[in-house]
Amino acid sequence: MAAARLHQKLAWREDIEAHGGNVDVFDAIHKVDLPLLLRPLKGLLGAYLSEPAPGVLVTTLRPMSVQRFTAAHELGHFSMHHRPSLDDEGILRRMPLAGLPDVVRDGSHEATGRPPEIQEVEADAFAVEFMMPRWLVHWHATRQGWSSVGFRPPATVYQLALRLGASYEATCWTLVRHGLITQSTARQLLSAEPKEIKAGLLTPYRPSDYRSDVWLLTERDAGTRIDGSRKDLFVLRLEEHSGGGYLWDFDRLKASGFGIVRDEVESSDAEGIGGPVMRRVTAVTAEPYRGRLAFDERRPWEPDEPIASIEVHVDLTGPEEEGLSRVERRSLLQAA
């Protein structure tokens, strides 16, 4: 309820439903005037402090999905007026638990009042509801056409996780929480390694390692927002009407600093000669990039309007670095 109340107060659901993207946790923290600093915390993911004034610390040593979940957890402590909390990996491990921890359930803390574990369970529940509310999961599922296939293929759930800005594991458990998959499906999904999922998307291209995320972009992502990290890879899978002479033109993409490491046409036996084919292009960028990704389908010899254009707004400057959050820095620069 606290998470839903804050969403209402921030009044950004309409904007998210118009442009896609995720719930910007760091922007929320900025908007409620909760001071936040990023630091290379050792042994901790984050902390909520309340004396002398409320404030939050989040680690720089973890990927963006963990930074976002930690920040949402600390925002939960703040929103629910909790006591100070030093948060380690436990906030991630607690995800699968549907109810209260055993120590609470067996009543052993009844005599001593509210056990500290309760506020940790509450802050985790807040983080899940705030980052991955039902309506946002549904928005992405509808836009991508995933509702019909369900959330079974690991590759689908991984793409959902990227769009929600959450880890693959947190996304699996959130789907259980929203009643969209069963616990046993979640366990099956979790037996798939993110590295295998990424390799499956990229094959036959092999990056030097599989730490970076791999976004599969299609026509369905046109006009949406992508919030990623600096070394993310992109697989563009686009229907191409090459029989009519139309080809996807990636000049604008290359002008934005992206390099194309694979470019192929998927073989299809079902279509007769001259029918549309699937063009599959793998793009990477060496520099943190924030702006538009745009590409057009056109006849190379004609200066006419393209028959299709896709534009995606991307922010590939994550994860958060030491100091202030990106959203706070940008707002200070604008004010200056």
Ligand SMILES: [Zn+2]
């Ligand atoms: Zn906590």
